[in-house]
Amino acid sequence: MRRLWEFPGGLHLDDHKAESTRRPVERLPLPATLTVPLQQHIGEAAEILVAVGDRVLGGQTLARATGYVSAAVHAGTSGTVTAVEERPVPHPSGLTAMCVVIDTDGRDQWVAPLPPLDWQASSPMELRQRVRECGLVGLGGAAFPSSVKLNPTGERALEHLIVNGAECEPWIACDDMLMRERAAEIVEGIRIVAHALRPREVLIGVEDNKPEAIDALRSAVEAAGAREIEVVPVPTRYPAGGEKQLVYTLTGKEVPSDGIPLQIGVVCHNVGTLAALRRAVVEGRPLTDRYVAVTGPGIREPRVVEALVGTPFRDLVDFCGGYAGDVDRLLMGGPMMGFAVADDGVALVKATNCILAATPALFPAPDTAMPCIRCGACTDACPASLLPQQLYWYARAQDFERVQDHSLFDCIECGACAYVCPSHIPLVQYFRYAKTEIWAQERDRQKADIARDRHEFRQLRLEREAREKREKRERKKAALRSRRAPEGEGLSAPGDDKKAAIDAALAKARAKKAVKDPARETEATRERTGNDGDTD
Amino acid sequence: MRFPTLVSSPHLKPPTSVGGVMREVLYALVPGVLALVWLFGFGVIWNIIIAAATAYACEAAMLATRKRPVRMFLADCSALVTAVLLGIALPPLAPWWLTVVGTAFAMVFGKHLYGGLGYNPFNPAMLGYVVLLISFPQHMTQWAAPASLVADPLGPLQSLQVILTGVLPPGHSLDALTAATPLDAVKTGLGMAKTLPEIRSGAIWGALGGKGWVWVNVAFLGGGLYLVARRIIGWPIPAGVLTGLAVPAAVYWSADPSTHPGALFQLVSGAAMIGAFFIATDPVSAATTPRGRLYYGLGIGFITWLIRSFAGYPDGIAFAVLLMNMAAPLIDSYTRPRVYGQSRGGRDD
Numbered sequence: 077m078r079r080l081w082e083f084p085g086g087l088h089l090d091d092h093k094a095e096s097t098r099r100p101v102e103r104l105p106l107p108a109t110l111t112v113p114l115q116q117h118i119g120e121a122a123e124i125l126v127a128v129g130d131r132v133l134g135g136q137t138l139a140r141a142t143g144y145v146s147a148a149v150h151a152g153t154s155g156t157v158t159a160v161e162e163r164p165v166p167h168p169s170g171l172t173a174m175c176v177v178i179d180t181d182g183r184d185q186w187v188a189p190l191p192p193l194d195w196q197a198s199s200p201m202e203l204r205q206r207v208r209e210c211g212l213v214g215l216g217g218a219a220f221p222s223s224v225k226l227n228p229t230g231e232r233a234l235e236h237l238i239v240n241g242a243e244c245e246p247w248i249a250c251d252d253m254l255m256r257e258r259a260a261e262i263v264e265g266i267r268i269v270a271h272a273l274r275p276r277e278v279l280i281g282v283e284d285n286k287p288e289a290i291d292a293l294r295s296a297v298e299a300a301g302a303r304e305i306e307v308v309p310v311p312t313r314y315p316a317g318g319e320k321q322l323v324y325t326l327t328g329k330e331v332p333s334d335g336i337p338l339q340i341g342v343v344c345h346n347v348g349t350l351a352a353l354r355r356a357v358v359e360g361r362p363l364t365d366r367y368v369a370v371t372g373p374g375i376r377e378p379r380v381v382e383a384l385v386g387t388p389f390r391d392l393v394d395f396c397g398g399y400a401g402d403v404d405r406l407l408m409g410g411p412m413m414g415f416a417v418a419d420d421g422v423a424l425v426k427a428t429n430c431i432l433a434a435t436p437a438l439f440p441a442p443d444t445a446m447p448c449i450r451c452g453a454c455t456d457a458c459p460a461s462l463l464p465q466q467l468y469w470y471a472r473a474q475d476f477e478r479v480q481d482h483s484l485f486d487c488i489e490c491g492a493c494a495y496v497c498p499s500h501i502p503l504v505q506y507f508r509y510a511k512t513e514i515w516a517q518e519r520d521r522q523k524a525d526i527a528r529d530r531h532e533f534r535q536l537r538l539e540r541e542a543r544e545k546r547e548k549r550e551r552k553k554a555a556l557r558s559r560r561a562p563e564g565e566g567l568s569a570p571g572d573d574k575k576a577a578i579d580a581a582l583a584k585a586r587a588k589k590a591v592k593d594p595a596r597e598t599e600a601t602r603e604r605t606g607n608d609g610d611t612d
Numbered sequence: 613m614r615f616p617t618l619v620s621s622p623h624l625k626p627p628t629s630v631g632g633v634m635r636e637v638l639y640a641l642v643p644g645v646l647a648l649v650w651l652f653g654f655g656v657i658w659n660i661i662i663a664a665a666t667a668y669a670c671e672a673a674m675l676a677t678r679k680r681p682v683r684m685f686l687a688d689c690s691a692l693v694t695a696v697l698l699g700i701a702l703p704p705l706a707p708w709w710l711t712v713v714g715t716a717f718a719m720v721f722g723k724h725l726y727g728g729l730g731y732n733p734f735n736p737a738m739l740g741y742v743v744l745l746i747s748f749p750q751h752m753t754q755w756a757a758p759a760s761l762v763a764d765p766l767g768p769l770q771s772l773q774v775i776l777t778g779v780l781p782p783g784h785s786l787d788a789l790t791a792a793t794p795l796d797a798v799k800t801g802l803g804m805a806k807t808l809p810e811i812r813s814g815a816i817w818g819a820l821g822g823k824g825w826v827w828v829n830v831a832f833l834g835g836g837l838y839l840v841a842r843r844i845i846g847w848p849i850p851a852g853v854l855t856g857l858a859v860p861a862a863v864y865w866s867a868d869p870s871t872h873p874g875a876l877f878q879l880v881s882g883a884a885m886i887g888a889f890f891i892a893t894d895p896v897s898a899a900t901t902p903r904g905r906l907y908y909g910l911g912i913g914f915i916t917w918l919i920r921s922f923a924g925y926p927d928g929i930a931f932a933v934l935l936m937n938m939a940a941p942l943i944d945s946y947t948r949p950r951v952y953g954q955s956r957g958g959r960d961d
Contacts, residue, residue: 083952089624170618246624320952333953390613405617412622420613439623444681446630446688447730451895453628455902456846460952465900466944483951491622498628499730505620 078308081328083321085459086313087492089412091285093249096371099379101253104395106153110178110386111423112138113165117213118220119145126176130157134186135362138176141208147221148211152364152384155180166389166408166422168415175423178386190360200226200272203357210356211363211426216240216251216317216346217409219427222353225343226272235341236327237275239266239350241282241289242310242317245410248430250367251347253380255282255289258351259296265350267302268357273343277306280347281322284309314412315490319344321459333486348429368424370396374403374433383424389431390420404441405434412491446499454493454503460486464493464503471510476517479510487511554587630729634689636844637890640835641696644886647831648700651824652756654768655704658775660696662711667695670719678724690729694718697737697891701883701930702744704756705766705789708775710748714740734937735897738930745930757791758816758824794822795882795926798873807870821880829885836889845893848902852909853888853916854879860917878917887916887929892936899940904947911936911943 115121122139126132132151139149159177167173193206208223239262243251255262270278282290293307310316310325320331322344329340337344345353348367355361364385371378376397383392389406393399407414408428424431454464462483470479487507494503558580648656671691675682698715718740726732745752759765766774766789770781780786792800794816801811820826839845858875865874878884883891892898892912899908912932919928 084949168620324952330953333951335953399613404615405619405623406615407623409621411624414621414623416615416618416620416623418614418618420615434617434623438625440625441617442619443629444684446684447728449630449633449690449730449895450898450900451633452846452900452905455900455949461949462951463901463944463948482948483954486951486953489621495622495624495626496628497626498630498633500626500629502620504622508620 078306079328080308080310080326081324082311083316083324083459084461085457085492086315086321087457087495088312089246089314091312092247092371093252093285095247096249096369096378096380097252097256099377101257101367101380101382102395104381104383104387104392106180106182106184107384107387107391108180109158109388110152110155110180110384111163111388112149112151112176112178112386113163113423113425114139114149114174114176116149116219116385116425116427117147118218119143119147121174122146122149122211124160124174124176126157126160128157128160131155132157132178134184135189135364136187137209137211137362141211141221145221145224147213147223148209148362149176149385150211150362150364151176151178152386153178153180154183154185164419164422166415166417166425166428170418190356192360193357195268195271195357198271198357203268203272206357206360207353210352210361212349212353212356213363213426214346215348215352215366215426215429217413217427217429219425222345222349225345226269233341234273234275234338234343235277236323236343237266237270237273237278238323238326238337238342238344239278239280239347240317240319240322240344241280241286241293241347242322243286244283244312244314244317245412245414245430246314247369247371247432248410249369249371250380250429252286252289253369254348254351254367255286256292259289259292260299261351261354262293262347263296263300263302263305264358265352265354266305266345267300268354269343269345269350270304275343278304279326280305280307281310281316281326282307283312283316285312314492315459315488318459318488318490320488333483363426366424366426366428368392368428369430369432371430372403372407372432373435373438374399374401376400385424385426387424388421389417389424392424392431393420393433399433401435401437403433403435405439407432407434411439412495413489442502443500445501448497448499448501451498453496453498457492457496459490459492460488462487464507467510468501468503468506471506474513476510476514480514484510484514551587554583558584558587630688630690633844634693636839636842637693638689638696640839640844641700641832641890643835644828644832645696645700647824647828648704651758651828652704653759653766654771655706655756655766655775656700657768658772659702659704659706659711660699662708662775663695663699663702663715664692666712666715667691667719670716671724674720674724674728678728680728685729688729691719694723694737694740697886698740700886701737701741703752703754703790705754705771705774706751707778710744710751713747714744716740717743730896732896733940735891735894735933737894738891738933741930742934745925753796754786754790755793755796757789758822760823761791761816762788791816793882793926794825794877795920797822799920799926802871808873809870821877825882826880829880832885832889836885839889839893845889846902846905848905849893849898849909849912850888852906852911853892853913854884854909856910856913856915857884857888857917858913860914861921864921872921878920882920882927883929884916887912887933891929891933897933897937897940899936899943899947901944901947902949904940904943907943907947908936908940911939 120143123142124139126138134153136151137148138151141148155178158179162172163175165173204223204226212222213219241255290309297305315321323342331337332339352363367380367382369380370392405416407416409430466482489504491504668691672682675685718736722736722739723732816822840847857878861878862875864872899905915932916928
């Protein structure tokens with residue numbers, strides 16, 4: 077039996093997975109329109125390659141990656157681009173973002189797939205390039221461009237490749253169904269990544285409330301003869317699927333604060349990402365669809381569906397029998413970390429793992445918050461060993477120095493503290509507010525730094541220019557004096573002749589020296605003033 | 613379709629509320645209160661009723677004065693918890709005005725002048741108790757005799773009459789109705805240079821400690837364990853209090869059993885159990901970090917033992933709690949847990 081480590085805090089929640097795992101996964105019929113945002117990932121937005129009026133084919137690149145941390149975006153089927161404009165997207169901010177809108181033609185014509193790669197004979201660089209071309213991002217929710225995580229570790233060997241199949245948040249069940257139905261594809265995806273990264277150990281972490289998924293993965297590992305892969309059931313406790321928590325549970329190692337898993341020899345991928353990666357490598361097909369759980373008390377026939385990126389939420393809900401009851405809140409993601417969207421016209425993005433229609437019975441409108449009674453339930457629930465109550469006091473007091481001193485940025489916003497709070501204080505909201513304020517201050521500070529640097533540089537420049545002007549004037553003066561001296565010879569009194577001659581000669585010599593060596597002019601000036609007894 | 617509710621995560625219905633927590637505490641107090649009534653008569657109930665009425669009147673008046681939502685805060689039951697804790701801490705036949713003064717001080721000065729629920733640095737019930745103890749010592753030290761020792765115990769209405777008028781029904785004498793508590797007896801006996809075996813020969817004694825007091829403490833222990841099981845309170849504070857009280861007692865007892873009561877006697881006497889599980893665990897005024905709570909409890913237990921053993925008062929829970937209330941912020945700031953991904957010394961950047 078493998079040793080597991082227990083992270084602190086956490087919650088035992090009703091998992092509500094069965095609602096959507098009772099029915100088999102079905103593929104959604106082609107929607108009439110696809111709304112594909114250019115930025116569905118962490119990093120830089122992709123650069124648009126199509127224009128309004130263009131006919132596009134399935135698999136065609138709509139926008140290409142523009143930086144190291146960026147991902148391409150592809151069309152999910154054939155049709156005509158009818159708009160390239162700002163549209164509402166599923167994002168916590170509720171803001172709009174640049175989208176490509178495609179009217180689908182129902183013919184589902186595709187571009188020729190990229191040539192299949194024999195991954196066992198491919199170099200890590202080739203694999204990485206393919207993953208980048210196919211627009212792969214982490215499908216667990218964070219949507220981090222996957223190609224970045226395929227970089228070999230350099231001199232240090234990778235210890236663990238950790239595959240995240242924990243899916244700890246209630247209601248979300250897309251990974252569960254994927255593991256049950258496509259375990260072989262996941263395992264091949266794992267082997268591809270393992271081939272590129274050469275880890276010492278490969279562990280698949282799955283919460284033990286998904287026995288079907290665990291069995292399916294184990295048989296797939298067996299069938300592939302991949303003895304290096306171990307499926308490890310982990311105790312069901314939210315947030316066991318948080319990357320930091322899963323890494324700790326499986327290895328006993330902690331991802332450094334402000335760091336990434338690679339620093340402790342760990343790379344972590346979600347199961348869905350690996351299935352998509354296999355398809356990119358083996359079939360040459362880009363990421364244009366995903367599994368998504370359409371569920372919640374407000375959905376008539378909850379189920380997991382396979383749908384194209386760009387499909388409106390409304391189409392997904394309709395496919396699942398429509399709304400049931402008085403749905404007043406539509407979430408993307410789960411009930412602990414998901415966010416509410418204002419309209420079901422927004423479209424599925426690569427990071428959409430769950431669409432949850434909530435009714436007031438299970439998801440009542442938030443109460444008025446009572447004062448904090450310092451009970452410490454939040455501390456007991458925090459999986460990062462933070463003191464949420466202290467963070468709350470400092471965030472509320474806008475004491476951003478103390479709130480950072482209490483490690484605000486180690487908060488993963490899992491919501492465990494706010495869930496257990498008897499005073500119903502929206503703690504996570506306070507923490508997000510404090511983070512945003514600190515980021516804003518940081519930006520202001522950087523701006524101020526730049527402004528100060530500019531100002532200082534300008535001051536230096538002005539000084540230099542003034543000095544140069546002065547030097548020039550000095551030189552001119554000296555030259556003038558040396559010219560004037562011989563002229564005045566005849567005018568001067570006979571007794572002064574000798575002195576005047578000497579002065580003129582000295583001035584001439586100084587002027588000459590100054591012209592030849594301007595840098596030493598100041599020195600010469602100082603010498604002279606000193607000789608004259610002038611304090612300047 | 614548009615959706616009006618745009619609130620931030622988490623979205624799940626919260627499993628607890630302040631009122632829910634307070635109600636659980638009240639349920640857990642029931643066995644202890646029943647034991648007290650069985651042992652010392654109905655005066656306990658009248659004390660609780662008078663304290664509760666005063667507490668709610670003060671709370672409502674203060675909330676209205678402070679322009680806070682009266683109904684919402686009255687519904688949280690925190691005033692009732694304070695009232696019950698103070699009501700059972702007072703002598704069962706205490707005059708009504710004593711209860712009123714103590715409760716009013718607790719609510720007005722101990723709670724609302726600091727900012728109300730959640731903002732009081734001291735446990736309000738203990739603040740009220742200590743004010744009474746210092747201001748009215750002779751009323752506060754007249755504890756009722758165990759019912760088994762009273763030939764003709766007072767009925768419910770007779771108790772009320774005594775509390776309201778101070779006049780005893782004919783045929784009863786104050787001497788017959790009151791008796792020293794075991795902790796009182798030990799304190800005065802040792803003060804007169806008696807040994808413990810001599811002191812413990814009196815009628816108020818049972819096998820472990822005072823007659824009946826054992827059952828009171830066991831009842832509060834039961835209620836406390838219920839709260840721990842329900843995760844309303846954590847184990848560190850009660851464990852700390854009991855350890856802090858029992859360990860030094862055991863050490864001194866093993867050195868000289870004739871002048872130092874043992875650990876078991878300390879644990880089943882006076883307010884040991886109610887103190888450990890119901891008073892020290894008041895969340896608002898206690899330490900909150902995981903390690904800090906243990907230290908906080910140990911401090912209360914140890915100071916209680918110090919007061920019981922060496923100071924002028926027979927019991928010391930109230931003073932110990934108030935003293936440690938003062939230390940709670942300091943304890944919290946020195947016992948911050950190591951955050952995930954940070955080195956032991958704190959932030960490693």
